[in-house]
Amino acid sequence: MMAIRYHERGGPEVLRYERVPRPSPAAGELLVRVRASSVNPGDWQIRSGLAGDRFALPYVPGWDISGVVEQAGEGAAGFREGEEVYGMTASGGGHAEYAVIPAAQAACKPKSLSHAEAAAVPMSAFTAWRALLEQGALRPGETVLVNGAAGGVGHFAVQIAKRAGAKVVAVASGRNEAWLRELGAVEFLDYTEVPVDRSPWRADLALDAVGGPDGDRLLAAVKPGGRLVPVAFGVYSPDKAAARSVAVGEVLMPPISTDALARLAAEFDAGRLRVVLDSVYPLRDAYLAHERSEGRRLRGKIVIEMETLA
Ligand SMILES: NC(=O)c1ccc[n+]([C@@H]2O[C@H](COP(=O)([O-])OP(=O)(O)OC[C@H]3O[C@@H](n4cnc5c(N)ncnc54)[C@H](OP(=O)(O)O)[C@@H]3O)[C@@H](O)[C@H]2O)c1
Structure with missing residues (x-):
């Protein structure tokens, strides 16, 4: 072959x-x-x-x-x-x-x-699903910030958070604003114009699909008592997170299951995800x-x- x-x-x-x-x-x-x-x-x-x-x-x-x-x-x-x-x-x-x-x-x-x-x-949607609904314990009515919203994980995260009843803030470069709003983002932050640590919105839950040495910057966009779930490896200073009372999760890579794939398939077939x-x-x-x-x-x-x- x-x-x-x-x-x-x-x-x-x-x-x-x-x-x-x-x-x-x-x-x-x-x-x-x-x-x-x-x-x-x-x-x-x-x-x-x-x-x-x-x-x-x-x-x-x-x-x-x-x-x-x-x-x-x-x-x-x-x-x-x-x-x-x-x-x-x-x-x-x-x-x-x-x-x-x-x-x-x-x-x-x-x-x-x-x-x-x-x-x-499989990998992208399952990662977004697990990070938001399981690790992040997203509740309806919460504000969710998706950093890296235009990527594989991010574009599914925007939709999953919206379907779960969240107000979604998408962080991406400006050229991606229109289609991310179509997918469910109600607010949009162009990080090339306004750095994420100057976000005018404070999230209950932030999903970080960007990571890297600047991970800490996202802490400022999370409410005191909020949660930050990284799916990419990044630097999040425990001292800075504690000072802001933000709980930072670990990057997890659990294996996908038939059950998770079947649940995702049902969402796509029902037209709730694209x-x-x-x-x-x-x-x-x-x-x-x-x-x-x-x-x-x-x-x-x-x-x-x-x-x-x-
Ligand atoms: N834990 C796990 O099991 C798991 C699973 C899947 C992926 N991951 C990791 O998660 C990360 C994201 O994966 P992915 O598949 O979503 O990646 P991807 O599709 O390659 O993401 C690319 C996107 O990142 C955006 N981006 C780049 N720099 C940015 C910044 N500074 N701020 C905001 N957005 C930025 C770009 O949008 P713009 O053009 O708008 O900048 C682009 O759309 C990767 O590091 C990957 O390895 C982990």
């Missing part, structure tokens, strides 16, 4: 479109004929070495997939050959014509979404998709489609 693979860590130029052995499903896994796979910052953070070296080389990137079950491994109950599924692999491998995925991290593809749209969902695709690339051009993701100026999600399959 054809796949995107790299043999050394580095920039997008290390990505090779090449023939690799087709994986076989172990017990509890599905072999999926991949129709689309989305790009997450984790893909290039692992590729570049920024996220450490826990994945052995050569390595096929790609966590999120949507496709068709080719074969169900022993004990992968609940799935049959030919079924359309979406979900997350256990350790990458999605930028390929076939990938294995734990059955416990797969569910029926949302019927209303194309494979490209469905592949955009996917915004920034761009779609054929598999052989995955390096362009990684380049675009790394540029950090996307709107929504970047997807890779398997052009060689009917």
Whole structure:
């Protein structure tokens, strides 16, 4: 089968479109004929070495997939050959014509979404959902600030917070204002004009999808007694957080589940959530998709489609 693979860590130029052995499903896994796979910052953070070296080389990137079950491994109950599924692999491998995925991290593809749209969902939407509704314990009527609102996680977070009854403040660059308001933001802060620590709005809950060395700045946009949930790694000084009585959560990366994917699928099929695709690339051009993701100026999600399959 054809796949995107790299043999050394580095920039997008290390990505090779090449023939690799087709994986076989172990017990509890599905072999999926991949129709689309989305790009997450984790893909290039692992590729570049920024996220450490826990994945052995050569390595096929790609966590999120949507496709068709080719074969169900022993004990992968609940799935049959030919079924359309979406979900997350256990350790990458999605930028390929076939990938294995734990059955416990797969569910029926949302019927209303194309494979490209469905592949955009798992990691980003699950992260936004868990951070806001579980870790952040969002309550109706609260003000929620989404920092990095135009990205993969952020654009789902805006919609999920709105549906949960929050007043949403989106933080992004000005060119993204109109579509983020359409998705549910009632206030908009252009961080290129007004730094987030000078936000005129104080949130009960802030979701930080930006992180970095300036994480602390977000504390000033949270009410005393409020919560800040980072999904990206950032610097949040415990002293500054304590002085402002803001509870800062940890960055969590729990595995996705069939149940979570099924709940998300129901939201998309009911029209309560939508996917915004920034761009779609054929598999052989995955390096362009990684380049675009790394540029950090996307709107929504970047997807890779398997052009060689009917
Ligand atoms: N914990 C987890 O399980 C988990 C899961 C998924 C992702 N993550 C992490 O969460 C972070 C976000 O992921 P993502 O997929 O949403 O990334 P993404 O789609 O690549 O985000 C790009 C967006 O960030 C915005 N942005 C860049 N600098 C900004 C700033 N200073 N202030 C506000 N917005 C800014 C850009 O919008 P503008 O053009 O408007 O600036 C762009 O739309 C990444 O670090 C990722 O690794 C963690």
